Amino acid sequence: MTASDTGKTEGRVARRRRRNHRALIDAARWIMSQKGIDAATMLEIAERADVGAGTVYNYFKSKEDLAIAVLEELMHELALKIEKVTDTFSDPAQVYAFGIRTVIDTATGDLRWRQLLYRSEVIANAMFHQMGPFAIRDLERATLAGRFKVDDATLTWKMATHAIVGVALAVTNDELPDSVVDETVVRLLCMTGIGREEAVDLARRERPALPSA
Amino acid sequence: MTASDTGKTEGRVARRRRRNHRALIDAARWIMSQKGIDAATMLEIAERADVGAGTVYNYFKSKEDLAIAVLEELMHELALKIEKVTDTFSDPAQVYAFGIRTVIDTATGDLRWRQLLYRSEVIANAMFHQMGPFAIRDLERATLAGRFKVDDATLTWKMATHAIVGVALAVTNDELPDSVVDETVVRLLCMTGIGREEAVDLARRERPALPSA
DNA sequence: ACAAAAAATGAATGTTCGTCAAGTTTGAGA
DNA sequence: TCTCAAACTTGACGAACATTCATTTTTTGT
Numbered sequence: 001m002t003a004s005d006t007g008k009t010e011g012r013v014a015r016r017r018r019r020n021h022r023a024l025i026d027a028a029r030w031i032m033s034q035k036g037i038d039a040a041t042m043l044e045i046a047e048r049a050d051v052g053a054g055t056v057y058n059y060f061k062s063k064e065d066l067a068i069a070v071l072e073e074l075m076h077e078l079a080l081k082i083e084k085v086t087d088t089f090s091d092p093a094q095v096y097a098f099g100i101r102t103v104i105d106t107a108t109g110d111l112r113w114r115q116l117l118y119r120s121e122v123i124a125n126a127m128f129h130q131m132g133p134f135a136i137r138d139l140e141r142a143t144l145a146g147r148f149k150v151d152d153a154t155l156t157w158k159m160a161t162h163a164i165v166g167v168a169l170a171v172t173n174d175e176l177p178d179s180v181v182d183e184t185v186v187r188l189l190c191m192t193g194i195g196r197e198e199a200v201d202l203a204r205r206e207r208p209a210l211p212s213a
Numbered sequence: 214m215t216a217s218d219t220g221k222t223e224g225r226v227a228r229r230r231r232r233n234h235r236a237l238i239d240a241a242r243w244i245m246s247q248k249g250i251d252a253a254t255m256l257e258i259a260e261r262a263d264v265g266a267g268t269v270y271n272y273f274k275s276k277e278d279l280a281i282a283v284l285e286e287l288m289h290e291l292a293l294k295i296e297k298v299t300d301t302f303s304d305p306a307q308v309y310a311f312g313i314r315t316v317i318d319t320a321t322g323d324l325r326w327r328q329l330l331y332r333s334e335v336i337a338n339a340m341f342h343q344m345g346p347f348a349i350r351d352l353e354r355a356t357l358a359g360r361f362k363v364d365d366a367t368l369t370w371k372m373a374t375h376a377i378v379g380v381a382l383a384v385t386n387d388e389l390p391d392s393v394v395d396e397t398v399v400r401l402l403c404m405t406g407i408g409r410e411e412a413v414d415l416a417r418r419e420r421p422a423l424p425s426a
Numbered sequence: 427a428c429a430a431a432a433a434a435t436g437a438a439t440g441t442t443c444g445t446c447a448a449g450t451t452t453g454a455g456a
Numbered sequence: 457t458c459t460c461a462a463a464c465t466t467g468a469c470g471a472a473c474a475t476t477c478a479t480t481t482t483t484t485g486t
Binding site: 017020051053054055 | 434
């Protein structure tokens with residue numbers, strides 16, 4: 001029996017492997033989003049994906065491995081959606097502003113995301129509470145002393161900064177009023193060097209809805 | 214029998230409560246630092262603290278609760294140590310630079326910290342890989358188009374930024390060479406508005422050792 | 427058609443968290 | 457000093473779970 005007898009050239013096996021892989025990620029994504037990573041059980045995921053309990057381990061080394069796959073996919077999809085919407089924007093600053101805003105909104109408003117990011121909340125909280133007050137004071141002093149001014153910084157770092165801060169903010173706050181998100185976006189935009197007034201303007205501009213699929 | 218007969222006015226009970234509380238945090242801290250939060254078992258912690266397995270739950274609602282207490286204490290202690298060293302600095306910019314550097318160094322170099330911050334690694338990684346490339350590109354475009362310039366930003370946000378980015382960097386990289394940490398500190402300092410040359414200078418200055426206790 | 431290789435299966439294993447009934451300590455009043 | 461109720465401690469226990477593995481099923485090459 002040759003490959004061409006059993007199906008397409010690619011082979012049934014490869015196709016089934018892909019189907020199972022997909023089904024597992026989909027199942028894990030659904031369940032983990034509903035109950036959080038810890039509360040989701042491997043058996044439940046396996047059942048929903050319609051495979052035996054042991055089969056999961058042919059596809060993912062461990063529960064953590066599976067959770068990573070889910071997180072990566074979720075973030076990748078969000079990035080693509082943002083990409084799609086901003087494709088039509090003419091102002092590149094607006095593209096960026098929309099991206100930040102959308103990441104924050106999604107992490108704040110979508111309960112499924114909250115569940116998945118849950119654990120980082122603990123760490124972000126501890127950081128804010130324990131290190132924050134000291135660092136703020138030091139920064140203020142250095143600025144008052146005229147030692148810190150403003151200068152443009154490396155793009156990569158600004159990016160990392162914005163993304164992480166935004167999500168940390170989103171995950172750390174239970175009920176984030178719209179006005180706070182607005183102000184946050186403005187402040188993050190200010191860090192890019194744009195003036196505050198323009199940042200306010202950018203943040204206020206109407207935002208198209210994300211594509212749902 | 215009055216309170217004064219049984220010990221100090223405060224009472225034996227309160228004292229034992231404090232002793233146990235301390236012993237539990239100490240034990241949890243030791244064990245969680247060695248094996249990570251997940252691998253540390255409540256029984257092991259109880260044994261090391263010299264209390265019954267059930268007693269832990271009279272002091273902490275859950276394992277997570279205990280882990281939070283440990284994290285907060287650890288970070289608070291680090292903040293205090295930094296405070297102590299920088300007290301003698303004359304240049305406030307140097308105070309800040311030292312703080313950043315020390316947080317990064319500690320999170321990178323100290324295996325105990327790595328263990329405790331472990332889970333955020335997953336999220337930070339996913340963020341960097343999935344959102345990073347898009348955000349970088351958007352930022353570049355906005356900058357090339359002349360839409361983003363440089364301006365001073367809110368102190369609080371810069372603080373949050375620095376702390377989180379530094380730790381994310383530290384936790385996300387397995388073997389971080391000194392030169393990379395140097396460069397990182399310089400970049401972070403640049404974001405405060407100080408010029409690059411001075412940032413390099415600040416980062417290179419000799420750093421006193423932290424107090425060990 | 428057959429046997430060897432690969433994958434799937436789900437019952438069994440070994441741990442773990444958190445609970446709880448039973449026992450112990452505490453300290454105010456008699 | 458003795459008594460008693462409230463508060464605390466204890467360790468055995470139950471339920472739940474991630475992961476393993478011997479067995480069965482499917483696939484592949486000849």
